[in-house]
Amino acid sequence: GAGVSQSPRYKVAKRGQDVALRCDPISGHVSLFWYQQALGQGPEFLTYFQNEAQLDKSGLPSDRFFAERPEGSVSTLKIQRTQQEDSAVYLCASSLVNEQYFGPGTRLTVT
């Protein structure tokens, strides 16, 4: 079956621009996670949804980061007024029980 998909795969933004990153989870997966992976580091937790409810957003680095999942399936991670330090790979994962299935990530480069 189809796995987790993310779009775009690559995004170049000028500093100060807003970006929106999309995640399509595996159909029927209740939980959805967003991670940020900076160069040379492991993925770091950003936020977690169970259905449409955002249960944990403790990893979001600033109030410029916002995530939503209005109908409990597709999720969007929005970054406002992007900064160079936002350059990273943004990974999305979905889960039914406790194993997380990852998308290929969106590589964001802020110039």
Added chain:
Amino acid sequence: ILNVEQSPQSLHVQEGDSTNFTCSFPSSNFYALHWYRWETAKSPEALFVMTLNGDEKKKGRISATLNTKEGYSYLYIKGSQPEDSATYLCAFDYGQNFVFGPGTRLSVLP
């Protein structure tokens, strides 16, 4: 703060060599330990989910062991092949979320 470490950071081996690397994690609040294989431009792929102290799991030439009391897991690759080249990530699962290590980047030279 939960700290997960992996060593070595990177590794270069010749085709046919066997290799292993380590994941260290907190010995408290343990729920599971996950290993992922991440090839460039692809999705991280789940290798193993390990839950019990002393667990050993095997998938083809790759195997893993788990020691929850001392907080470490080893991943072994027997007879490395160029297609094994990837970053190997471990993730400490404390029941609410995952904390990832920084990964071990493996390059297998033909």
